[in-house]
Amino acid sequence: MSDQLHQAKRPVTMLAGPYGHPLHPILVTVPIGAWVTSLVFDLASHVVGDPGFLARGSLWLIAIGVIGALAAAMFGFLDFLAIPPRTAAFRTARVHLVLNLAVTAAYGVAWAWRSGDHAGPVPVGQIALSAICLAVLSVSGYLGGMLAYRYGVRVADETTQAEGFRS
Numbered sequence: 001m002s003d004q005l006h007q008a009k010r011p012v013t014m015l016a017g018p019y020g021h022p023l024h025p026i027l028v029t030v031p032i033g034a035w036v037t038s039l040v041f042d043l044a045s046h047v048v049g050d051p052g053f054l055a056r057g058s059l060w061l062i063a064i065g066v067i068g069a070l071a072a073a074m075f076g077f078l079d080f081l082a083i084p085p086r087t088a089a090f091r092t093a094r095v096h097l098v099l100n101l102a103v104t105a106a107y108g109v110a111w112a113w114r115s116g117d118h119a120g121p122v123p124v125g126q127i128a129l130s131a132i133c134l135a136v137l138s139v140s141g142y143l144g145g146m147l148a149y150r151y152g153v154r155v156a157d158e159t160t161q162a163e164g165f166r167s
Contacts, residue, residue: 004084008153016078020156024075025148030068032137034061035107039130045121055118062111062130069104076100079154089151092143099140103133 010019017023038061045051045058080097083090110129114122147153 004087005152006157008083008089008151009155009157010082011154012078012081016075016082016154020160022075022079022154024072024079024154025144027068027072027075028141028144031065031072031104032141034065034068035130035134035137038062038065039127039134042122042127042130051121052119055114055120055122058122059111059114059118062107062114066104066107066111069100069107073097073100073104083153089147089153092146092151093153096140096143096147099136099143103137103140106133106136 011017011022038058041054041058041061045054048054076097080093083093106129110126110133113129114126148155
C-alpha cells in the first residue's frame with residue numbers, strides 16, 4: 001500500500017472518528033433524510049385538505065437538514081485533510097465538498113424564501129429548488145461513494161478487513 005493511500009485511511013485527528021469508523025458517513029444521513037422528507041412534504045401539501053402543517057413541517061426539515069449538513073461538513077473536512085493533494089481522490093473530494101456546500105447554501109436560501117406564510121401548498125418554485133438540490137446532492141453522494149468504495153478514503157485496509165472473514 002502506498003504511503004498516500006495509507007495516509008488517506010487514517011484519521012487526521014480522533015475527532016473525525018477512530019480508524020475504520022469515520023463519523024462523516026453516519027452524520028450525512030441527517031440532512032439527506034431531512035431534505036428528502038421535506039420534498040415529500042412539499043409534494044403532499046398539494047394533495048391534502050390542510051397543507052399548512054406540511055409546509056411548516058417542510059420548513060423545519062430544511063432547517064434540521066442545514067444544521068445536520070454543517071455538522072457533517074465539519075467531520076467531512078477532517079477526512080478531506082487526510083487526502084494527499086494532487087491525487088484523483090483529492091480532486092474528487094474537492095468537488096464533493098464544493099457540491100455539498102452549494103447544496104447547503106441553497107437550502108439556506110430555500111429556508112429564508114419559505115419563512116413567511118404557510119397556509120397554502122408549497123409553491124412550485126420552492127419545490128423545484130428542492131428537487132434541484134436533491135439532484136445535485138445525489139451527484140455529490142455518488143462522489144462520496146467513490147471516495148470510500150473506489151479510493152478507500154477512511155476505509156480500513158484489506159488486512160484489517162480480512163479479520164471479519166476468519167472463522
